[in-house]
Amino acid sequence: MPKSGKVPEPYQKAFADRRRDPDGKREAILRTAVELFHNRGYANTSMNEIAEKLHITKPALYHYFRNKEDILLECYRWGCMLIREFLDEIATQGGTGMEKVESFIRSYIQLISSDFGRAVIRLDDSELSAAGRSEVRSYKREIDRRLRVFVREGIDDGSIAECDPKLTAFAIAGAINWLSMWYRPGGALSPEEIASGFVQTFANGLRKTGVPAAVQVMPAAGRVQRR
Amino acid sequence: MPKSGKVPEPYQKAFADRRRDPDGKREAILRTAVELFHNRGYANTSMNEIAEKLHITKPALYHYFRNKEDILLECYRWGCMLIREFLDEIATQGGTGMEKVESFIRSYIQLISSDFGRAVIRLDDSELSAAGRSEVRSYKREIDRRLRVFVREGIDDGSIAECDPKLTAFAIAGAINWLSMWYRPGGALSPEEIASGFVQTFANGLRKTGVPAAVQVMPAAGRVQRR
DNA sequence: CGTTTTCCTTACCGGAGGGTAAGATATTAG
């Protein structure tokens, strides 16, 4: 379980001691930066602000990162690692496509609790250089591609109704991505509550079953879903 | 430099003639600004860029708007007007809650084709002053509130399955809001195609019907839902 | 035709931001 409640953020004190700990200090910079990027936006966050929050001066930051974009990209890469981890897990866990999509929704929403996860989602590549942008886009494409694969698997194994995997993946990922815009840890809804609601919505749909739909979009009555 | 204009962007030429047309010129500024805000972000768009694209100089902009934030807020208000219009229309059209939600999805996605509509959605209030922020937030709350009302109506009239209207509205609005991040007019998918796909997904859900789910999705750690 | 009003330009200001140079101080290796 990640940190919850009023934990004093220890990384703010990483520079209290001058003893050498490059990795710990790098991480402290990243955690501070990603938090500021969330609150004020990347463009509106200055290197000075990041430094002040760590009680150091701006040039010290350049001891650990080449420039501002480098900091942002490292936040991004960290978050991508988290995503790749749970994607691999889901892919190897077995089960139907529907079950994998459900796992995806839960894990992806869980990711929202992580600052670095949110950073990946919120990162607007228009802020980046050409090189950074192409890197970011390739990772985002990869995530999207893997979600589509889960949907396609579900269609093939009969657990998911016929649909356009591209659009379906957009709808699912979009709904969760947008969470990152307003979700803040410690809010009224826990990630688990949100996840359960979203799974319910996406799995079963809004329409009340038993009431015949005015226009049936589905081709034919399907076969049994595997379990 | 005169761009080889195949696409007629008439508002780029609004300042070619010095004859007085304050409204037309104001609109030209807004259309230019909102396009730049989309492509580069608000913070990364300078007043100079806006002016240059209109072949005028920066101070001329201050003849029509008080400051940069004023431009952004006017874009926002314009888009809000569009939203309120279709919300009113849906509210008075009658029909079940499910039908209203479906209309909302279609209209809201249609809005994405409008630059001003996208501006409303993408506007990050952290870029604004306290006054602007509170205005923006109040409008956004209003939109969210009205969507929830449609959902609740559907639950009450039996067209929508039991659910948490708050979470359901978040899922629907989120999926569409996220469209504004990647949708560009003239892309592979038309707004109508996207809308149909989303309606299908949200109305019927992913799960293949014909056989009831073995275990009805229960909120794992969820709170008891109202009603 | 002359006056007033609107519109837009050139020139400029104060400030902040990303980033660098050069040096001071502490830590560590030898």
Add this chain to the structure above:
DNA sequence: CTAATATCTTACCCTCCGGTAAGGAAAACG
């Protein structure tokens, strides 16, 4: 203990940005 190295600071540069001052020229008004 000494020298080397890592770490961090003070001082600074250049650019760009939002915004303003002041005035010139075109349009509208009478």
